[in-house]
Amino acid sequence: MITAGIDVGAKFVKVVVLKDGEILERAKALVGFDVLKSASDLFESTLKKTGLSRSDIKKVVATGMGRETVHGKPPVNAEEVVSEVVADAKGAFRLVPTVKTVIDVGAEEGRGVKVGPNGTVKDFVINERCAAGAGTFVEAMARALEVRVEDMGPLALKSTQVIPMNAQCCVFAESEVVTLIHSKVSKEDVSRAIHDAIASRIGSMVLRVGVEKDVVLIGGVALNPGFLPPLKKELNADVIVPEYPEYVGALGAAIIASESKEG
Amino acid sequence: MTETKEYPTELLKCWDEAKDLRKSYYEDYLRAHEKGGIRWAGGAWAFSSIPAGLGEDVYCVTGEPYGATVAFFKDFAAQCHDAVEAAGFPRTLCAYMRNYWGSILLDKFILTDGTVVEGAPIPDFIWQDHICCSHGKWYQVVKWLEKKRGKEVPMYCVDVSVGYPSPNEKIEDYKVNYIIQQLDDGINWLEKVTGREYNDKLLCEAVWNEMKATSVWAEICSLNKAIPAPLDEKSMYSLYVMGTLMKHRPECVAFYETLRDEIRDRVKRGIAATPYERFRVITDTQPPWGFLKIFREMEKYGVVSLGSLYTFGLIGMWEFKSDGTWAPKTLPKKKPKTREEALRAIVEWTLHKPEWAHFYKPELKTQMIKNIVDQWKVDAVLLHYNRGCEGLSVHIAENRLGLLEAGVPVFPFEGNMGDEREFDFAGTMARLTAFFESVGLKKITE
Numbered sequence: 001m002i003t004a005g006i007d008v009g010a011k012f013v014k015v016v017v018l019k020d021g022e023i024l025e026r027a028k029a030l031v032g033f034d035v036l037k038s039a040s041d042l043f044e045s046t047l048k049k050t051g052l053s054r055s056d057i058k059k060v061v062a063t064g065m066g067r068e069t070v071h072g073k074p075p076v077n078a079e080e081v082v083s084e085v086v087a088d089a090k091g092a093f094r095l096v097p098t099v100k101t102v103i104d105v106g107a108e109e110g111r112g113v114k115v116g117p118n119g120t121v122k123d124f125v126i127n128e129r130c131a132a133g134a135g136t137f138v139e140a141m142a143r144a145l146e147v148r149v150e151d152m153g154p155l156a157l158k159s160t161q162v163i164p165m166n167a168q169c170c171v172f173a174e175s176e177v178v179t180l181i182h183s184k185v186s187k188e189d190v191s192r193a194i195h196d197a198i199a200s201r202i203g204s205m206v207l208r209v210g211v212e213k214d215v216v217l218i219g220g221v222a223l224n225p226g227f228l229p230p231l232k233k234e235l236n237a238d239v240i241v242p243e244y245p246e247y248v249g250a251l252g253a254a255i256i257a258s259e260s261k262e263g
Numbered sequence: 264m265t266e267t268k269e270y271p272t273e274l275l276k277c278w279d280e281a282k283d284l285r286k287s288y289y290e291d292y293l294r295a296h297e298k299g300g301i302r303w304a305g306g307a308w309a310f311s312s313i314p315a316g317l318g319e320d321v322y323c324v325t326g327e328p329y330g331a332t333v334a335f336f337k338d339f340a341a342q343c344h345d346a347v348e349a350a351g352f353p354r355t356l357c358a359y360m361r362n363y364w365g366s367i368l369l370d371k372f373i374l375t376d377g378t379v380v381e382g383a384p385i386p387d388f389i390w391q392d393h394i395c396c397s398h399g400k401w402y403q404v405v406k407w408l409e410k411k412r413g414k415e416v417p418m419y420c421v422d423v424s425v426g427y428p429s430p431n432e433k434i435e436d437y438k439v440n441y442i443i444q445q446l447d448d449g450i451n452w453l454e455k456v457t458g459r460e461y462n463d464k465l466l467c468e469a470v471w472n473e474m475k476a477t478s479v480w481a482e483i484c485s486l487n488k489a490i491p492a493p494l495d496e497k498s499m500y501s502l503y504v505m506g507t508l509m510k511h512r513p514e515c516v517a518f519y520e521t522l523r524d525e526i527r528d529r530v531k532r533g534i535a536a537t538p539y540e541r542f543r544v545i546t547d548t549q550p551p552w553g554f555l556k557i558f559r560e561m562e563k564y565g566v567v568s569l570g571s572l573y574t575f576g577l578i579g580m581w582e583f584k585s586d587g588t589w590a591p592k593t594l595p596k597k598k599p600k601t602r603e604e605a606l607r608a609i610v611e612w613t614l615h616k617p618e619w620a621h622f623y624k625p626e627l628k629t630q631m632i633k634n635i636v637d638q639w640k641v642d643a644v645l646l647h648y649n650r651g652c653e654g655l656s657v658h659i660a661e662n663r664l665g666l667l668e669a670g671v672p673v674f675p676f677e678g679n680m681g682d683e684r685e686f687d688f689a690g691t692m693a694r695l696t697a698f699f700e701s702v703g704l705k706k707i708t709e
Contacts, residue, residue, distance in 0.1 A: 065693065083697030121701035123667075126694050 330359025
């Protein structure tokens, strides 16, 4: 049986195609202004790579903040939508069966999910209207530091001193970064301060639902090596980052598609 | 989940009566002077039966329900917020209070159908009590604003900060006497500022009405234990409000008795508030009034909100029975006959209002919510972290922990009862959807 999951996120759309429970293909693309077109183009190009057509896919489940965009709309025609929380738990459980806590840090949102038996959701928490605990924050700060966003993590790892950042929001943090730059603080130390701040935000949020091992970090920010050390410190726990962490939501959606009665 | 059953539903027969009652309440206040009457302003928690002794032609407007009415009409609310902020008040203050002040600053008054009337009516006096740090200050500012409009409005405020007894604990006499003395002084003050002679018979009637109305409302809420629930919380908001406006009036008692009889009949016939009830929730504190559609969205998942400690207990009077259950408070056997009896009866009654627990005893509030969860067969609790009301949202995070400890699923969400700028409808719905999915619910209807 072939199923697919599509995660229409704030910045990237991700597609995972499963055949008999195994990953057949995965792909991602930036989400443009026309969300439906971005999702549709990626979905079609992924099918093309696998040599499949939509009719070969038994069921598509969509997740992500733009999931309704592709719900019942061609060419994706997702038959069902699920929230990111449910998809994350399911996907993370497949990759790390011992998972009890999932932390998903994407472009616009950070989430903490307590995982129950068989990848069910026991409890969850999502950041409220604040970008200071999400990937967008790193991007904004990269612009302030005039470095590429992918260099932010490696820079932070070269830091030699801890600089506390006091700002509680993305906008004020940018002012603080500018002040630090003018104070001749190195980019490495500023980058570390930024990652420490995000980890603090995410850590305190996840602690609201409780941290239980194993802890799995997913989402685009999981690819940032500068984020992992401060997060581990914040949670006082080891954190597992699976391969292709940004696809876990789409994987979860594809698994849900394969598990559903109609699937 | 089990197969979705469809329950029969019916519109409430007394719905129009409720609408008319609320409409005429505001219109009576607006036109009080044309009718030769007097009007006063104060909070919904104020001892409203006391000014009733001044005559049958005494009309009031209570501040919090008026603030909620403003919030419901978003355009007018936005004008009020702008006016208040332009006057230099911060947006972190009580949202009801800001809506009320905004209406005065704009010199406009909104009616329940959204009609905006030019000229906000000025009260003849203010009769208030200090339930939280905003409530006393609220009317001090009103007095100041009215003075700027050319009228000196006398104000009397009762200090009610004597705490809240534990279940079945008797309130100490000195606490009760402290408030009785203030009310007794207040009656002399009312006579002085209005030039009217006070009528103790009217006081006794009003006190008895208030006790009956608040007891009957609790009975109505109790009927929501039935499966399917005969009432949903969105509808309850339009019904409990009568108790916040005119709990001392005979019309309020009569309406609640009619409503109770109708709800009893609905229970008997299995009439549901929502057709696909399969998951029962309760909320907490005031809702974001501009976004009541959230309840309709919940219904699409088969979720019905049965009420809350707020809708049950702001007006309804309850008590813990000897078996530990939470039930409507029993009325005293005798109606008060003298001023002294009436004041003592209403003070002792009012000090048992469950909503005091918000301020004084978070653990007791958690216990009450747990009682509702058990007795009303509730599946989950939605907690509104209400930035618009510092009083009723205090300790709410502790309530969440207490409920989680008891194994009750809890969904907290941030918002504001009276300022739509602080409520993210799309974001809240996204999280709520995730919550429903996490407990195994899927959308039944679009």
